Amino acid sequence: MIPRWLLTVLILVGLVAGTVVGQLLYDPAYRLSMPDSQHAHATALAVFTFLGNTVFMGLLKMLIIPLVATSVVVGVTSVGNFRQLGRIGIKTLVYYFATMLLAVVLGLVLVSVFRPGDTIGLQQRADAEAGFRAVVPEAVQAQAPQAGLIGAFRGLVDQIIPVNVIGSAVGIDYNTRVVQNTGHPLPVIAFFIFFGVVVTMIGPKGRILIAFFDAAFEVLMKMVHAVIWMAPVGVFALLAWTVARIGLGAFASAIGGYMVVVLSGLFIHGLIVLPLLYWIIVRTNPFRFLHDMRQALMTAIGTDSSSATLPVTIECATEIGGVSKRSAGFVLPLGSTINMDGTALYEAVAVVFLAQAYSVPLGPVELTLVAITATLAAVGAASIPSAGLVTMVIVIDAVNASVLQAHPEASAIPIAAIGLIIGVDRILDMFRTAVNVWGDAVGAKIIDRLEPVTRLES
Numbered sequence: 001m002i003p004r005w006l007l008t009v010l011i012l013v014g015l016v017a018g019t020v021v022g023q024l025l026y027d028p029a030y031r032l033s034m035p036d037s038q039h040a041h042a043t044a045l046a047v048f049t050f051l052g053n054t055v056f057m058g059l060l061k062m063l064i065i066p067l068v069a070t071s072v073v074v075g076v077t078s079v080g081n082f083r084q085l086g087r088i089g090i091k092t093l094v095y096y097f098a099t100m101l102l103a104v105v106l107g108l109v110l111v112s113v114f115r116p117g118d119t120i121g122l123q124q125r126a127d128a129e130a131g132f133r134a135v136v137p138e139a140v141q142a143q144a145p146q147a148g149l150i151g152a153f154r155g156l157v158d159q160i161i162p163v164n165v166i167g168s169a170v171g172i173d174y175n176t177r178v179v180q181n182t183g184h185p186l187p188v189i190a191f192f193i194f195f196g197v198v199v200t201m202i203g204p205k206g207r208i209l210i211a212f213f214d215a216a217f218e219v220l221m222k223m224v225h226a227v228i229w230m231a232p233v234g235v236f237a238l239l240a241w242t243v244a245r246i247g248l249g250a251f252a253s254a255i256g257g258y259m260v261v262v263l264s265g266l267f268i269h270g271l272i273v274l275p276l277l278y279w280i281i282v283r284t285n286p287f288r289f290l291h292d293m294r295q296a297l298m299t300a301i302g303t304d305s306s307s308a309t310l311p312v313t314i315e316c317a318t319e320i321g322g323v324s325k326r327s328a329g330f331v332l333p334l335g336s337t338i339n340m341d342g343t344a345l346y347e348a349v350a351v352v353f354l355a356q357a358y359s360v361p362l363g364p365v366e367l368t369l370v371a372i373t374a375t376l377a378a379v380g381a382a383s384i385p386s387a388g389l390v391t392m393v394i395v396i397d398a399v400n401a402s403v404l405q406a407h408p409e410a411s412a413i414p415i416a417a418i419g420l421i422i423g424v425d426r427i428l429d430m431f432r433t434a435v436n437v438w439g440d441a442v443g444a445k446i447i448d449r450l451e452p453v454t455r456l457e458s
Helices: 002-024 027-034 037-077 082-114 123-135 138-144 151-162 165-170 183-201 204-245 249-252 256-282 284-293 294-303 305-318 324-336 341-357 364-380 387-406 415-422 423-449
Strands: none
Touching: 002 037, 002 204, 002 294, 037 183, 037 204, 037 305, 037 324, 082 256, 082 324, 082 341, 082 364, 123 415, 151 183, 165 183, 165 387, 183 204, 183 324, 204 294, 204 305, 204 423, 249 341, 256 284, 256 341, 256 423, 294 305, 294 423, 305 324, 305 387, 305 423, 324 423, 341 364, 341 387, 341 415, 341 423, 364 387, 364 415, 387 415, 387 423
16 A cells, blocks of 8 residues: 555645746746747646646545535534524634634724725726736626625525535536536535435435445545545646746735735634634644644645645545545535635734725724625625635725725725736635635534544544
C-alpha cells in the first residue's frame, strides 16, 4: 500500500511547481524567449485547463452530489433519535454563524486599522471601473433586485427549499434559469436531511435503505480515494493556470495592501482563532488535526471550491482525522455550502476597502451592517458563475443605502468599483477556500466532542 505521506509530498510539490511554472509563463521576458510565444502560451493554458478543470475537477464534481446524498443520509440515520439530531443541528448552525461573525469582525478590524484603500488613486479607480463594465457578466445584473439585507436572507431561503430536487442536483437554478455544472448541494442536503429523518421512522423497511446508503457511501469513499491520487497533477495545473494569468507581481501593486490585509486575516483566523476554539472544546492538539487535514487543505487551494473539495475533506476527516461518519455526513456537506469563514472575512474587507478607495464614510452602523450582510451573503449567495461578484453587490447595496440615508451629501460606492479587486480575486480565493474547508473540519470535530457518537453508528 502506498503511504499517505507520499501523496502529501506530491501535492505540495504540485503546488510549488504550479506557482513557479505559472510565474514563468506570466513573465513577459520568458514568454518572448519562447518560439511562437503567443501560441505556446495559449497552448500551455489549454493543457492546464484540460488537466485541472476537465479531468481533475471534473472527477471531483462527478462525486459531489452522490456523496452529499449518501453522507447526509448516513449521518442523519446514525444519530439515533430526533432530540439528539435537533441538538446537533442547532449546535452546528451556532458554530457556523459564530465563526463567520468572528472572521468578519477580525477582517473589519484589520482593514480599519491598516486602511489599504487610501492608496488607490483616481486613475486606478477609472481603469478598474472601465474594466469591470467590460467584463461583468449579466448574471450580476440579474441579481441586483435581490441586493440588500432582505435580499441576502431571501437568497438563503430560496436555496434551502428546492423547487425540484432532481433539478437542483443537476444544477438548475429556477430563479435565474442558470445551469451550474456542479449542481446545487444546499437544496439536496435539505431534501436528504428530511429523507433521512423519515427513513428512521418507518421501522424495518427503513433498515434496508439505511444499509443501502451506508454501502453506497463506502463505495463512493473508495472512488474518492482513487481520484485523490490525481491531486498532484490537478493542483499543479490549476495553480499554474491561475498564476500564468495574474502573476505574483500583484502583491507589489497598489492593490497589494488589500491582498496582505485579506491574507493576514485568513491566516490569523485559520491558525489562531479556529485552533483556539478547537482546543477549548475538544481539548486536544488542533495542529495535529490540521496536519491530518493537510491533503484536503492543499486540494482546496488548488480547486478554489469547498464543494469540489468535499470528497477529499470527508475522506481525510474520517480516515485520518478520526471524525465519525455521523458528524462527517452531517456537518461537512452542510458546511461546504453555508459555512464560509474565509468568504465572509473577504467580503467584509473588500467592501470596506472599496469604501476607503472612494472616500465613503463608514460609521459603526455601517460597519455593523457590513458584518451582518457579509455573513448572510456568504451563506446565501446563489450558486451561479461569478457568485463572488453577486455577493459583493448585495453588501455594497446595503452599505450604500445606510450611508446615503445618514449622509445624503456623501458619495456612494459604485458597483463598478469591484473592478479594483477582480484581477487578484483568484489568488485570494485559493486561501479563503482553504480557510472555509478548515472551518468545516474543525466544526465536525467539535460536534463529535459535544455530541458523542451513539451506539447506532456503525
